[in-house]
Amino acid sequence: MYHLLKGFREYMTRKEEFSIVIIGMDGAGKTTLLENIKTTYNPVPGLPPNKITPTVGQNTGRITLPSTILQFIDLGGQSGIRTIWDRYYDGADALAYVVDASDIDRLNECWEVFDNVLASPKILGIPLLLLANKQDDPTSLSVEQIRSSYEEWWQNRLNTLQRSSGSSDQSSRSASLDVMGISALHGNGVRDAVNWLFLRVQNSRARYVIDFAHFLSVSRNI
Numbered sequence: 001m002y003h004l005l006k007g008f009r010e011y012m013t014r015k016e017e018f019s020i021v022i023i024g025m026d027g028a029g030k031t032t033l034l035e036n037i038k039t040t041y042n043p044v045p046g047l048p049p050n051k052i053t054p055t056v057g058q059n060t061g062r063i064t065l066p067s068t069i070l071q072f073i074d075l076g077g078q079s080g081i082r083t084i085w086d087r088y089y090d091g092a093d094a095l096a097y098v099v100d101a102s103d104i105d106r107l108n109e110c111w112e113v114f115d116n117v118l119a120s121p122k123i124l125g126i127p128l129l130l131l132a133n134k135q136d137d138p139t140s141l142s143v144e145q146i147r148s149s150y151e152e153w154w155q156n157r158l159n160t161l162q163r164s165s166g167s168s169d170q171s172s173r174s175a176s177l178d179v180m181g182i183s184a185l186h187g188n189g190v191r192d193a194v195n196w197l198f199l200r201v202q203n204s205r206a207r208y209v210i211d212f213a214h215f216l217s218v219s220r221n222i
């Protein structure tokens, strides 16, 4: 029991590290977001936007918060590379799906790609944040418009599949979807998005602690 309690104490006091995977279509602004997060939180700034090129593979960045380390993994979004995303879901504590809110012509494709992400059983239970990026661009859709666009896309898809009974499924899907607006280029909303991710991964840790405490109380009674 002593070792169990010692282990529990060490578990409670160590700086927990969480992995956050950033996905989204090519050009959505994922790497710009990652580099902005580095600049915002680290003493060494991230790459300036004019030095960022399309990602082939992945980029990573770590930030240290008072009680937590967040490790961000930004994956390339070009169609040929999207097949690698699935491999990263297993180790992910949270997912951020970045949308280019100014690229209205590609929104349908964006929702198809998003739907594929949602269809993966590996992401069940992982906090998921939808980021409507490029809010600094006056042509960008707002957070509400992005949410409506997804709802509309989903409804059309149901209609195409002639699954009219699925409408309640659709409403629960979009109602539980967290959407935030950001400008990865200028940093607006980036701290709020990082706070959301931090709180969600912390909450999932709290659940583990409750489970462990429950395990301890059960083992005491054995």
Ligand SMILES: Nc1nc2c(ncn2[C@@H]2O[C@H](COP(=O)(O)OP(=O)(O)OP(=O)(O)O)[C@@H](O)[C@H]2O)c(=O)[nH]1
Binding pocket: 024, 025, 026, 027, 028, 029, 030, 031, 032, 033, 049, 052, 053, 054, 055, 056, 075, 076, 077, 078, 133, 134, 135, 136, 137, 182, 183, 184, 185, 186
């Ligand atoms: N106006 C505006 N442009 C942005 C913003 N974020 C990114 N961009 C621009 O969008 C383009 C693509 O940005 P990236 O960060 O390379 O996009 P990505 O999602 O990493 O793309 P892949 O690596 O190909 O998957 C660049 O020209 C960025 O400067 C933003 O918040 N506002």
Ligand SMILES: [Mg+2]
Binding pocket: 030, 031, 032, 053, 054, 055, 074, 075, 076, 077
């Ligand atoms: Mg990139």
